[in-house]
Amino acid sequence: MSRPHTPAIHARGLLKRFGEMRAVDGIDLDVPRGMIFAILGPNGAGKTTLMRMLATLASPDGGSASVLGHDLVSAPQAVRAGIAMTGQFASLDEDLTGRENLVLLARLWGFRGRTSRERADELLAAFDLSDAATKQVKDYSGGMRRRLDIAASLVVTPGVLFLDEPTTGLDPVARQSVWRMIRGLAGSGVTVLLTTQYLDEADQLAARIAVIDHGKKIAEGTSRELKVSVGSGFLHVALADPARIEEAAALLERRLQATVQRGVEGAMLSVVAKTSRDANEALAALLAAGIELADFSMGSPSLDEVFFALTGKKTS
């Protein structure tokens, strides 16, 4: 069905309006086959709308896109035959058992009778849900639900798997387990497009990351490229006397010509330094002004800091 030499996803100028608001405002996207690609952005950035368009659940108001070589608008059924989507809210029938949910989907895909039950049992085993197979989904824990929801997307191995915030609301153990699952899938050749508002998730999983804010793509690259694009690194300082934090912040801003980020706790300041020489000079200036430092460090920026530098906003 899918055409092998086309990219998994190819989008140009995708646009979606809700009334006056442009939820997705002209986004280009190229995702090669077999890659884990993350769309990173805060709540309301347009991530889910973008994904829903690519999964044929919402029709674009402008631009064009193809998935596995099939045009979204002119060949939606061909797109659907090659994709699967696990949305943010469990797309399962709560009244049915886990096994019945999978058998239902297997039959909709065209597996008959015994084959559909075998496929369901195979997936339940692979996702460690055999013991809960005959329990109603409403009695599942959050992590079990998410696993079943992802299993439900794999009844037929999809060419592209869409995962909308796959770990939102999960505890750390369940989260690790979903991450392993996603890596395993990509290892077997499935292209994964996931949205996330967790920077560490994008950093951990994705080969490429697109950063989205207000419906626009503001940056794209590997995690390393994004970090480099922001500058050589960050200078972090902790003041011995918290009372002098405003004075220190003003001094750093003046010397380094960059916005200073205030730490969550106490007298921590972080600021982009273009070169390490700049950083050294800024430190010397602080000391010359009599501002004593409890601690300081230079580091390549985290994705959090990248995001801040790109959008001027904190992520959490």
Next chain:
Amino acid sequence: MNDTARFPELRHVPRPPAPSALSNALVFGWRAVLKFKHVPEQLFDLVMTPIMFTLLFTFVFGGALAGSPGTYLQVFLPGILVQTVVFNAVYSGMGLSTDLGKGLFDRFRSLPIWPLSPFAGLMVGDILRHLIAGGIILSIGLLLGYRPEAGIGGVIAAFALLVAIGFGMGWIFIVLGLLIRTPMTVMTIGFTVLFPLVFASNIMVAPETMPGWLRAFVEVNPVSLMTSAMRGLMGGGVTSRELLLALAAPIALTLVLAPVTLALYRRR
């Protein structure tokens, strides 16, 4: 720890030959049957109101309205069956609204299946509900002394009409379910529309004593037309004109609202 899943072993499973639209619809019908198995209490909601109506109207008002409860029940029972089916349609709209809110339909919509098949499944569930609820009400009627003069053939024909009525009315609430996000609002709107439609009909009272303007409405009210045909089928003496008038609304609703349903479903 629930963390030993063997994901890398997942084998590549190609898509089997695409199933037919009918097969898709039957799978959704199977889902409706499973729902009965897992949530049998939904039937309780469906039959309690009509059972109460049957008992209250027969014994409280029956004597005053028709001379005796027994005489009243002969006229009232076919009508309460119509009322049951019309009210039941509201529950299927609520069910759809609930499904849509949970994202379940997003999964169905991203599958390469016949787009109307989930609704065909809802309809299968509805028809089962109508038959079960109708059967329970008829049994209670028989216990209370109701006698269908047209015999078993008449009852079967009446139930076929009942299913057609339920099918037609079902579209209204599928459309409402698609348009309205909260199931409670679907219910409120549903009953706000249905109460006048059901009470300003010939189900409970003969229209002769009503003021002229109301009688004019009662006589063209589709619920009255359906009730007259049900009485004719179960009691004997139905005319083909009565049947056609009873079927007019369900047929018109299906012709108009099935395409609307598809358009709304695609647009969401």
